[in-house]
Amino acid sequence: MPLPEGVTVIDLRPPELRFAQPLEKLTALPVLAVSLQQIEDGAHGLTPQTGPLLVICERGVRSGLAAKYLRADGLEAVAYPGGVPALLREVGSG
Numbered sequence: 001m002p003l004p005e006g007v008t009v010i011d012l013r014p015p016e017l018r019f020a021q022p023l024e025k026l027t028a029l030p031v032l033a034v035s036l037q038q039i040e041d042g043a044h045g046l047t048p049q050t051g052p053l054l055v056i057c058e059r060g061v062r063s064g065l066a067a068k069y070l071r072a073d074g075l076e077a078v079a080y081p082g083g084v085p086a087l088l089r090e091v092g093s094g
Contacts, residue, residue: 001081002090003027008050010034010077012057012066013084021084023056026091039066046075053077058084 003009009031011023023031036057038044046053053075055063060083070077080087 003029007052007054008032010053010055012036012062017058036062036066039069054080056080
């Protein structure tokens, strides 16, 4: 799935994975690091002004749950299917 224009990418991965493979090197879109725990607790600090959200995790499992919580908070959010491996395939094929 190509990354849509105008979204903010929410990186759910733990710090060690974010540092090992920063999503900022794969896209010019804004990337924010937010944990699933912060989202579950409603302590994510995201607002509708952040824009539509594209949530990505390491394998594509937790991002669906996070997007569901964010939508429940009134935000426009979708999960990136397949996680970082799928994004790497997409970027590599472009």
